[in-house]
Each structure stands twice: as C-alpha cells, then as structure tokens.
Amino acid sequence: MTITDAIGRISQIQATLVQLETGMRATASSGSSSTAAGSATSATSATDFASALSGALGATDGSSTGAGAVTGADVVADAKKYLGVPYVFGGTSASGLDCSGLVQRVYKDLGIDVPRLVSGQSTVGTEVPSLAEAQPGDLIVTNGGEHIVIYAGDGKVIHAPSEGRNVSLVDNWMKDSDIVTIRRVVPQAAPAASSATGLSGLAGLSGLSGLSSASGSSAQADMLRSLFASLAQGGSL
Structure with missing residues (x-):
C-alpha cells in the first residue's frame, strides 16, 4: 500500500x-x-x-x-572504486575484472546478487526503453549480448573493456541500435x-x-x- x-x-x-x-x-x-x-x-x-x-x-x-535503500548513484560510486583495475577474463575481484565480473562485484558490494554472466545480467531488473531514458546505475548490454557496461550518467559509462586495458570511465559510444537491452536494477533515487x-x-x-x-x-x-x-x-x- x-x-x-x-x-x-x-x-x-x-x-x-x-x-x-x-x-x-x-x-x-x-x-x-x-x-x-x-x-x-x-x-x-x-x-x-x-x-x-x-x-x-x-x-x-x-x-x-x-533505510538502507540502494540507488543508482550508489552503484556508480562503488564502480568508481574499481577504476584502473586490469581486465582479466573471468575476473571477479579487485585484482582483475571482466565486464560482467565488474557488474557482479559492484552489485554484490551493495548487497544485491546478480548473475555472473552477461546472458543472465541482461534479464535482471526492468527494461529501460531507450538510451535517452537511462539513469545512473543502469546496465547496458551491447555487442550482440557479449558486453555489459554500467551507465554513469552525463553520457558516460564504466566498464571493463578488454585484454590489456583497465576498468575505465569513458564517454558513451553507443546508439540505441547498438544496444541489446538496458536494465534497471535499482532506482535512481531512494524510494x-x-x-x-x-x-x-x-x-x-x-x-x-x-x-x-x-x-x-x-x-x-x-x-x-x-x-x-x-x-x-x-x-x-
């Protein structure tokens, strides 16, 4: 009620x-x-x-x-703790992370369990219709379902890119046509x-x-x- x-x-x-x-x-x-x-x-x-x-x-x-509500801003703040961590395929810790490992790690830090792989993460929460409606903390699945990033707001995303690179905060390069789905797991602001x-x-x-x-x-x-x-x-x- x-x-x-x-x-x-x-x-x-x-x-x-x-x-x-x-x-x-x-x-x-x-x-x-x-x-x-x-x-x-x-x-x-x-x-x-x-x-x-x-x-x-x-x-x-x-x-x-x-009390204790997790918001999208919390997700972004936690993800920023891992900036500079090297990409490691299958990595799920501060010593090395892949794209889905970063997502799982961040949400786990905040007490929320999400699946380990992009395929599972692409079904959590509720779907956001378009990039224009994305809010900080939303998950954006791209590359035909092979890559996932965390929307950080202001046209930026946080992700673990690929071998030889580190977790980074970068300008969003995607268009709606590049996106498989956008998922909202937590609200932008505390309810x-x-x-x-x-x-x-x-x-x-x-x-x-x-x-x-x-x-x-x-x-x-x-x-x-x-x-x-x-x-x-x-x-x-």
Missing part, C-alpha cells in the same frame, strides 16, 4: 478515535467517579494514540528515504519509506489497549486494532 493510500486510511482511524473519545467523555460525566476516572484515562489514551499516529505519518511524508515501514511500530500502542479496557467499547477497540494491523502490514482496509 502506498503512502497516499495509508494517509487516506488514517483519516478513518482518527475519525473513529474521535467518536470513541466523545462517547467516553459522555460516560465519564454520567457514571460513578471511578468510571469517570477510567473513561478520562481512556480518552487521554485515545488522544495520545492519535498524536502518535500523526507523528508516524510525519515520518513517512515522502521526503524521507527507505519514499513505505507505509509499513513508517507505521508498523504503532500496532501495539498502549492507547489501543486503554480504549478496550477503560471504555468498555471492546468491539470498537477491536475494530481499531484490526484496521491498524492492516495498515502496519501494508494491506488494505
């Missing part, structure tokens, strides 16, 4: 909280002193819960990034944190248990718990 969907669902929860709080205040004004105290406590819990909920939304307003990331920690807030025990509206509290559990798990209501 997207952040937009989550925000829409939150309004439902907050409206229900308001109704519960109103009912609890009415109970407090007409019941015994002990019941009133319990209802007042529950109303406070409801308010606290709503505030915490709003705070969680503030943490997932789209300007924040997912906004998901609703599940921002909200999962709130599912067990004490405010909900207070609603159940002090207000006597266990059915409504159960409904709130169900609604919120769905949000926390990224589901729909």
Whole structure:
C-alpha cells in the first residue's frame, strides 16, 4: 500500500478515535467517579494514540528515504572504486575484472546478487526503453549480448573493456541500435519509506489497549486494532 493510500486510511482511524473519545467523555460525566476516572484515562489514551499516529505519518511524508535503500548513484560510486583495475577474463575481484565480473562485484558490494554472466545480467531488473531514458546505475548490454557496461550518467559509462586495458570511465559510444537491452536494477533515487515501514511500530500502542479496557467499547477497540494491523502490514482496509 502506498503512502497516499495509508494517509487516506488514517483519516478513518482518527475519525473513529474521535467518536470513541466523545462517547467516553459522555460516560465519564454520567457514571460513578471511578468510571469517570477510567473513561478520562481512556480518552487521554485515545488522544495520545492519535498524536502518535500523526507523528508516524510525519515520518513517512515522502521526503524521507527507505533505510538502507540502494540507488543508482550508489552503484556508480562503488564502480568508481574499481577504476584502473586490469581486465582479466573471468575476473571477479579487485585484482582483475571482466565486464560482467565488474557488474557482479559492484552489485554484490551493495548487497544485491546478480548473475555472473552477461546472458543472465541482461534479464535482471526492468527494461529501460531507450538510451535517452537511462539513469545512473543502469546496465547496458551491447555487442550482440557479449558486453555489459554500467551507465554513469552525463553520457558516460564504466566498464571493463578488454585484454590489456583497465576498468575505465569513458564517454558513451553507443546508439540505441547498438544496444541489446538496458536494465534497471535499482532506482535512481531512494524510494519514499513505505507505509509499513513508517507505521508498523504503532500496532501495539498502549492507547489501543486503554480504549478496550477503560471504555468498555471492546468491539470498537477491536475494530481499531484490526484496521491498524492492516495498515502496519501494508494491506488494505
């Protein structure tokens, strides 16, 4: 579920909280002193819960990034660490790399497993329609499927060229007609944190248990718990 969907669902929860709080205040004004105290406590819990909920939304307003997310810029930065490494056919380490070995090494550094050979790497991720739409970190397969490079942005690529040469950052020499496929494995920028990331920690807030025990509206509290559990798990209501 997207952040937009989550925000829409939150309004439902907050409206229900308001109704519960109103009912609890009415109970407090007409019941015994002990019941009133319990209802007042529950109303406070409801308010606290709503505030915490709003705070969680503030943490997932789209300007924040997912923790640990890998971006295309990260791919390019890691690939640059290997500039100058000699081309070695079959090489997969800093002592020597071939074209697909460089790609595998860079993505592995970032915690992403990709196939070892160009044939496998040409199927990972999603396809980019044209060179004009390529973003840093995208993989470009060329030479009839025999060579792969990492697009570095600004019309440049990083690759392990051939025997006797080193891993290099060079101007892109390819046209769309030279390209077999362009693959995007990671986004150009880190994605906004998901609703599940921002909200999962709130599912067990004490405010909900207070609603159940002090207000006597266990059915409504159960409904709130169900609604919120769905949000926390990224589901729909």
